[in-house]
Amino acid sequence: MKVAISKPNRRIAVVANYGCVLLFLASFYIGKYYGWSVEVIAGAIVTAATAVITFIILHIRTRLWKLVHTKAEKLDERQIQVTHESLRYSYAIFTVVSLLVLMCIALSAGRHNSNLILVFASLLYLAHTLPSSVMAWTEKEV
Amino acid sequence: MKSRRIYNRISVLREERDVSRKELAERIGVNFQTVGYLEREEYNPSLDLAFRISEYFNLPVELIFSTEPLRPMSEELLNHKNIERG
Numbered sequence: 001m002k003v004a005i006s007k008p009n010r011r012i013a014v015v016a017n018y019g020c021v022l023l024f025l026a027s028f029y030i031g032k033y034y035g036w037s038v039e040v041i042a043g044a045i046v047t048a049a050t051a052v053i054t055f056i057i058l059h060i061r062t063r064l065w066k067l068v069h070t071k072a073e074k075l076d077e078r079q080i081q082v083t084h085e086s087l088r089y090s091y092a093i094f095t096v097v098s099l100l101v102l103m104c105i106a107l108s109a110g111r112h113n114s115n116l117i118l119v120f121a122s123l124l125y126l127a128h129t130l131p132s133s134v135m136a137w138t139e140k141e142v
Numbered sequence: 143m144k145s146r147r148i149y150n151r152i153s154v155l156r157e158e159r160d161v162s163r164k165e166l167a168e169r170i171g172v173n174f175q176t177v178g179y180l181e182r183e184e185y186n187p188s189l190d191l192a193f194r195i196s197e198y199f200n201l202p203v204e205l206i207f208s209t210e211p212l213r214p215m216s217e218e219l220l221n222h223k224n225i226e227r228g
Binding site for chain 1: 171172173175176179185187188191201
């Protein structure tokens, strides 16, 4: 059943979900490098469970997951506009996050592996040129 | 470019004809939530959708949609009658 959640509550759920994923990752790496104490295991279990619960509330029960994964032919014009807008923001955010992560890896291993810096530069170029390249490829007149 | 607000009479026409949002949505080929967005004037329809709505209500598109706030239908009718009388 679809559940309507107010915008402020949805925003809280988004922050809680990503926060729990980050805390789970932190617990995992603390456990891996400093040993699996009871507190670390409990922290990992609680954050993982909270991440799953907030995921279900935010993405599944609101049916937003289904909406953004439905083919455009099955959506009406407003739904297409909303999903395109969300995908536009997602592309930008995902690109920035991915490049930041890659930049950190490239800088930390830069002296030992210069290939990573080239990969980072190539992906940075691709991320910035891909939208206009797609448009150049598909549009009749620009 | 920021689009202008488009005013409409969809909710008045829908209630006048005793049609539910779901029924109207099915007839014009959109999700029922989109009808809500249209009625609250939070979404401007495409030209295609505007024509589908006008065809459904069997009214000219300019009688349903406007770029200026719409007056009540009764006021419009009275004004029309006064013009006819001269």
